[in-house]
Amino acid sequence: MTSTTIPSSEELLAALDDDQRAVAQHLTGPLCVLAGAGTGKTRAITYRIAHGVRSGAYNPTAVLAVTFTARAAGEMRSRLRDLGVGGVQARTFHAAALRQLSYFWPAAIGGGVPKVQEHKAPLVAEASSRLGLAVDRVSIRDLAAEIEWAKVSLVTAEDYVARAAAAGREGAPAGQDRATVARLLELYEDVKTERGVIDFEDVLLLTVGILEERADVAAEVRRQYRHFVVDEYQDVSPLQQRLLDLWLGERSELCVVGDVSQTIYSFTGASPRFLTDFSRRFPGAAVVRLVRDYRSTPQVVSLANQVLERAGRHRSSAAVHLQAQRPSGPAVRFEAFDDDVAEAAGVAAQIARLEKGGVPRHEIAVLYRTNGQAEAVEQALAQAGISYLVRGGERFFSRREVREAVVLLRGAARSAAGQPMPEAVRDVLGTVGWSADPPSARGAVRERWESLQALVALADDLAATRDADLPGLVAELEERAAVQHAPTVSGVTLASLHAAKGLEWDAVFLIGVSEGLLPISLAETEDAVAEERRLLYVGITRAREHLMLSYARARTVGGRASRKPSRFLDGLWPDGERGRRRPAARTSGRDRLAEVAASDPEGAELVGRLRAWRDQVATATGKPRHSVLHDTTLAAIAEARPKDLRQLGFLRGVGAAKLEAYGPAVLAIVRGEEVLVDPPGA
Incomplete structure (x- = not known):
């Protein structure tokens, strides 16, 4: 990049919206950024770093930006290079810790850093054998996950039983009691020591240990890094937070970015409390909310907001209400199928139509709650000759x-x-x-x-x-x-909702949105159900333009149709679906119009003019009144009183076609102007 292409600080700031600019201009002191899905958080923090370097506030080599995936770290480095900023360290927690551990280990401990064991399974299997446990591959996976939770939560074998119960862990994994798991934790550490290896959590634990025990090492790290940025802060574990505290020391030059509504990894030890308590830990910290959604259409954003709003008391005050910035797009589709095979075939047919309409395969994703749901979709896509890629397995x-x-x-x-x-x-x-x-x-x-x-x-x-x-x-x-920057495969992506976090596509199909799958039947506590709701929110917000939610009434062909739509879609699933869970007191479109008309005289007058115009359009076009604009849409217009087409397009029931056909007339009516409708045959 030549010097003529490197933007100045003024150009950097001018390229941001008001909220993003507030992030970029806050260069010193603690800063908490509450960033909703699709609001440009990566843009905001990379421009903040670039502005800090360009203005002379930051030495680039003194900035450490921490992310949760190698892909996100690579993207951040790439964006900073494009902005003409080199030298900034953008790494995952583990990569940053391993780099420090490798550098300081010879002097602090002696010798070389032990080999990092990539997979826990062989170690867990050996420890289980020594304990006399009969375990299979699935049991080993579950026990390995529990060991990981304990370590990132700073839970030792001695206090595992009490801490696991206090944390609400839903019983011990693999059918073992908690005392047995505690003993397994001890034997697992013994096996590692004997083999001379460490695991990924040890990378953090050992770095923490060196920084705590060696004041000279901690001082050297703090001299090197003076400004810290942490992305996806809602996913920080107690162990990662401990490491971050040691990096900081007594300083507060910390910018954190997160979204409590995307907290979906609490089962692994992640905790949003560090994000929600940030202002208490750093009194006087600036808090900026990023709410403008540049990713998704108003239709997708509206559904995402409504799913969260129905969370009631489980919705955090730190959650943001997204404001769509894209033009209006197609309505969100809701489909019910007879069985899983029919659902997969229906999805494959819709994908074929999208592809025929110009949407490339790599911009389409099918998302699901459990990996077992992918099999029927794989078969349907293969039969349709549509290439696909299953995401979320081995790197x-x-x-x-x-x-x-x-x-x-x-x-x-x-x-x-x-x-x-x-x-x-x-x-x-x-x-x-x-x-x-x-x-x-x-x-x-x-x-x-x-x-x-x-x-x-x-x-x-x-x-x-x-x-x-x-x-x-x-x-x-x-x-x-x-x-770990994998090449793009030209095929439809199949992924679990967890594996889809951080990604986005033009078209997304959310399958299996039924009770027992979403929320999954294993979610028995209120907190667990609340996390399942956030998982649905994450899935919805992966879509830029096209979104379809579906479920199958029965699992197998000819099976009993016992499934019902997810409770998270109460009041959102369209009328007429057999077995739909209706809210206790649903307001009809006509009643909603009456409520708006009764709220104030101007509202009553506007409702009357909108209905009269709609009647004229219906007569002139030969269409039913509700197909012009539904009563609920008229009520929304009368209540919102939009000032331009963009605001009108945000309203439910106003798609791209209706916005083009009726938008100018509706806005004129809202302004109080007279609108003439050509009579039939004119």
Whole structure:
């Protein structure tokens, strides 16, 4: 980037909205940013850092920005480079801690840092065997998750039983009592010590230990880093917060960004209380709310807001009410199907229609609560000839087929002999299972092909955009592997709601939005149900334009139709759905009009003029009155009294077609102007 392309501080600030600018201009002291989904929080904090560097308030090498995923850290570094800011450290908690641990370990402890064990399963299996437990793969996974919760929550084996009960952990995992899990915690640590390895939580714990015990090390870290930014602060665990406190020392140069409405990882030890209590921990801290949603249409934003508003007392005062900034889009679809197979087929059919209408496959996602729901969708998409990618499993560059492919490509790069790079890649990957056409099989075979196809597609992109050769592709892959930046696969994304957090697509299908799945039947406490509601909110806010929510009345073909829509959609699911859970006192559109008319004389007059205009339009066009604008929509117009098309488009029942057909007339009526409707045949 040349100096002429680097924006000045004034240009940086001018590119932000008022709320984002307030974030960027607050360069010193504690700052809490409550940022709703799609409100440009990454933009706000990267511009804040860039403005701080450009204005001379920050030395870039003294800034540490902490995120929760390598992908988010890579995105932040990329954005800062685009703004002409280098030297800022943007890392995950674990990456930042491991870097410090590796640097200070030889002097503080001696020798080299033990190897980090990537997966807990072998260690948990050994500890379980020593305890005489009969465990399978699922039990090992559950026990490993409980060990992780204990460590990030700073819970030791000695106090596990009491702390787990106090935390409301719903019984011990894998059918074991809490005393047995406490003993397993001890044996797990013994196994690690014997093997000379540490796990990911140990990276944080050991860094904390060194900073607490070595004042000289803590002082050196604090001299290095003077300004801290923490993204997704609602997901911070007690262990991560302890590390952050040690980095800070007695200082308060801290900016945190979070959204309590996206707290969906409390089962892993994440706690939103650090975000909600920020002002108490830092008296006088500035608090800025980002509420302008630039991602989703008003229809999507409205549904997201309504889902949260129905949370009642479980809705945090720190939650933001989103304000849509995009033009009006298609209405949110609600569909009920007879069974899971029919639901999957219906989704596949809708995806085909979207693709025919110009929405690319990689901009479409199917989201679900449990991974088991994906099987029917995979089968339906395969039968429809629609490529897809299952997200949320093993990391891309850790997959065996990807590692094998990179080794083969590296070898081929050493002896490349003039063959065009895309052809060379196809020849190499063809030896390990890639083919021009996707396999008809599902599951592991399909996922292996999708991995190799992603490498082929990346090769094509690099050849087209950079004129890259095979060594250039290998270098790109090695750089991407270092930051876990997986290539994009041209297919529909299938992902759990948890795995979808932080991502977005043009079109999103939320399947299985029924009682027992969302909220899941395992959510037995009020807090657990509240988190399930937030999970639905996260799913909804992944959609930019197209959104469909669906459920199946029965699980199997011909099965008993016992399922009902999720309680989170009470009052939101359209009328007429069999078995829909209705609120106790639902107000009809006609009654709502009467309420608005009775509220004040001006409201009554506006309601009368709107109804008279609608009657004239219905007569002139031969349409039923409700198909012009429904009573509830007229009530919303009379109540909101929009001043322009943008405000009118926010209202429920005003889609793009109606906004174009009736918008100017409606606004004229709201302004008190006379509107003439051409008679039939004119």
